[in-house]
Amino acid sequence: MIAVIRSAATCFWAVMRTKMAEQMAYRSHFVLSVILLIAGDLVVPLITLLVYRSGATFAGWTLYEALLVQAIFGLAKGIAFPLFFGMVNTTLGLVREGTFDLLLLKPRSVLWMTMLRGLDLDDFGRLISGGVLFGYALSGVSAPSITGWLQFAVLFAASLAVLCTFALLLSGLLFQWVGSSRVFDIFDSVTSFGMYPGTIYSKAVQQLLTYVIPVGLIANMPAVALLGRGGWETLGAAGASVVFLALGLWFWHAMLGRYTSAGG
Amino acid sequence: MTMIEVNQLTKTYMTHERGHSMREIAMNLIRRPMKEVRAVQDITFSVNRGEMVAFLGPNGAGKSTTLKMLTGVLHPTSGEAKVLGLTPWKQRREYVRHIGAVFGQKSQLLWDIPPIDAFYMNKAIYGVPEADYRRRLDQLTTLLQVGDIMKKPTRQLSLGERMKCEFIMAMLHGPQLVFLDEPTIGLDVFAKESIRDFIKDMNKQGVTFILTTHDLDDVELLAERVIVINHGEIVYDNALTNLQRLLGDKKNVRIVTDTPIRQLSLQGVTVVNSISEVEAELEIDTEIIPLKRFINAVNEQCGIQDMAITPLPIETLMKELYGQGSRTMTAASATGVPAGVAAQQGDLSM
Numbered sequence: 186m187i188a189v190i191r192s193a194a195t196c197f198w199a200v201m202r203t204k205m206a207e208q209m210a211y212r213s214h215f216v217l218s219v220i221l222l223i224a225g226d227l228v229v230p231l232i233t234l235l236v237y238r239s240g241a242t243f244a245g246w247t248l249y250e251a252l253l254v255q256a257i258f259g260l261a262k263g264i265a266f267p268l269f270f271g272m273v274n275t276t277l278g279l280v281r282e283g284t285f286d287l288l289l290l291k292p293r294s295v296l297w298m299t300m301l302r303g304l305d306l307d308d309f310g311r312l313i314s315g316g317v318l319f320g321y322a323l324s325g326v327s328a329p330s331i332t333g334w335l336q337f338a339v340l341f342a343a344s345l346a347v348l349c350t351f352a353l354l355l356s357g358l359l360f361q362w363v364g365s366s367r368v369f370d371i372f373d374s375v376t377s378f379g380m381y382p383g384t385i386y387s388k389a390v391q392q393l394l395t396y397v398i399p400v401g402l403i404a405n406m407p408a409v410a411l412l413g414r415g416g417w418e419t420l421g422a423a424g425a426s427v428v429f430l431a432l433g434l435w436f437w438h439a440m441l442g443r444y445t446s447a448g449g
Numbered sequence: 450m451t452m453i454e455v456n457q458l459t460k461t462y463m464t465h466e467r468g469h470s471m472r473e474i475a476m477n478l479i480r481r482p483m484k485e486v487r488a489v490q491d492i493t494f495s496v497n498r499g500e501m502v503a504f505l506g507p508n509g510a511g512k513s514t515t516l517k518m519l520t521g522v523l524h525p526t527s528g529e530a531k532v533l534g535l536t537p538w539k540q541r542r543e544y545v546r547h548i549g550a551v552f553g554q555k556s557q558l559l560w561d562i563p564p565i566d567a568f569y570m571n572k573a574i575y576g577v578p579e580a581d582y583r584r585r586l587d588q589l590t591t592l593l594q595v596g597d598i599m600k601k602p603t604r605q606l607s608l609g610e611r612m613k614c615e616f617i618m619a620m621l622h623g624p625q626l627v628f629l630d631e632p633t634i635g636l637d638v639f640a641k642e643s644i645r646d647f648i649k650d651m652n653k654q655g656v657t658f659i660l661t662t663h664d665l666d667d668v669e670l671l672a673e674r675v676i677v678i679n680h681g682e683i684v685y686d687n688a689l690t691n692l693q694r695l696l697g698d699k700k701n702v703r704i705v706t707d708t709p710i711r712q713l714s715l716q717g718v719t720v721v722n723s724i725s726e727v728e729a730e731l732e733i734d735t736e737i738i739p740l741k742r743f744i745n746a747v748n749e750q751c752g753i754q755d756m757a758i759t760p761l762p763i764e765t766l767m768k769e770l771y772g773q774g775s776r777t778m779t780a781a782s783a784t785g786v787p788a789g790v791a792a793q794q795g796d797l798s799m
Contacts, residue, residue, distance in 0.1 A: 203559060210602065211561065286517065286522045292542050292574070
């Protein structure tokens with residue numbers, strides 16, 4: 186087991202090294218991408234700020250608390266996008282060209298190779314915007330307790346599992362819907378529900394967003410934990426993320442079976 | 450010792466038919482009629498360790514599909530294949546550790562960074578020990594004379610240099626079996642020669658090669674055995690030297706005469722290309738008209754000024770084979786060996 190983990194880690198760092206070298210080949214593109222991502226991710230928090238300045242609020246949430254949800258959303262994307270969402274572009278491009286074959290010729294799990302191939306360092310820029318916003322939001326709320334931080338850690342891991350599942354679902358769809366770059370729109374539409382405090386939705390929608398399509402787990406529930414509003418029972422919702430992830434893994438592999446390559 | 454054993458391998462897939470008219474394109478939004486395509490039908494063959502086999506066929510014949518099944522990329526619809534004792538599509542991870550692949554039209558290198566970085570990445574992916582990696586890299590770079598170019602960004606390399614690096618990428622983990630798909634496409638004569646010499650060297654060291662190409666020079670210079678596939682079926686599987694006999698004993702003659710060649714009237718002689726009134730390329734069937742009689746007759750009728758006799762070009766033979774489609778040919782017609790004996794030797798399966 187240790188040998189497998191060591192081998193996977195060696196592989197990961199070797200790919201990261203080449204990805205870094207690739208990014209450095211076009212430094213200006215890299216810097217510009219990072220800046221644009223940061224700017225793009227700050228749009229929703231800026232709108233939230235404007236909403237609160239105009240006197241309106243999300244019921245029961247102060248500005249800082251609302252921003253905390255969006256900051257956690259940014260942080261989760263800052264980790265999940267560079268690690269998992271490159272898979273979607275990799276599948277999109279390679280399946281259409283028939284060059285996905287090259288990944289199947291490597292002696293590793295196809296999913297692992299797809300993920301490695303899709304590693305996207307630009308997206309780590311989202312960590313900067315998310316981190317800055319997180320610090321700013323925390324400065325305006327009472328300091329979380331140790332229990333709050335522990336609950337947050339578990340729920341944040343669940344948040345990453347949910348985002349990873351979305352990447353698996355979108356990537357899997359592309360084995361069937363070859364070349365459909367619109368799959369990202371599906372992701373944006375569905376996850377946009379997770380950018381706002383959960384209590385603004387009806388109870389039924391909240392349940393849906395927690396246990397069926399758990400986008401509420403991406404940011405709302407970790408924020409609730411940090412604010413000390415969630416009990417240990419909220420951790421049960423993390424179980425939904427494990428089921429969701431298992432479903433995503435099953436779906437991706439089932440769709441991989443539909444890969445037909447391209448004419449030679 | 451058998452390395453590849455393929456038994457009645459078949460691959461069919463569904464594809465949708467699409468028309469060209471505006472109405473048909475619009476109808477496609479609502480309903481897509483599906484059609485079954487039999488890409489490969491019941492093919493059976495085996496390849497021994499250390500062989501160099503050319504796998505040929507016209508576009509769409511089924512050779513790429515066959516190779517994709519043999520590399521573990523595609524699952525067959527039915528049939529079996531054992532390569533190196535493993536079933537490629539069932540034991541893919543274990544299997545691909547022992548094979549390599551070079552695609553003339555699909556690069557495994559990374560466009561923006563030097564090949565050496567891609568080699569390093571492959572070392573980690575295959576888990577090649579450092580000492581083996583260094584030794585093989587030294588050996589391969591010496592054989593292919595790449596040296597410093599490995600440190601230049603891939604996009605700045607010439608096609609020939611890039612292809613040499615593709616070979617290094619495919620060989621660094623020490624594969625026993627290598628699939629080559631159009632390895633010399635687009636290369637100049639020097640690069641082609643270098644690549645072919647490398648393949649021969651590796652083959653001498655025991656590496657088995659399966660070569661797919663439309664460059665028949667590659668076939669003549671590299672392969673000992675040829676498998677031709679057409680319409681998903683194997684139409685020829687034998688030594689390259691026997692290919693000539695398959696279509697009878699024919700020769701290609703380029704001739705320059707004193708008087709116009711059109712006056713020439715001989716059975717078994719076909720004008721392939723009339724260059725001028727007194728110069729032409731002919732194809733003669735020596736079973737109908739032996740060479741000696743042909744030369745005497747031409748000299749008497751037109752007066753020979755110059756003449757060059759060569760075996761029939763391999764292109765002509767291939768065109769004949771591709772044109773024959775799935776028509777069954779017997780071993781005896783190709784080799785003179787009775788069909789049953791040839792089949793036992795694994796020579797022909799047409």
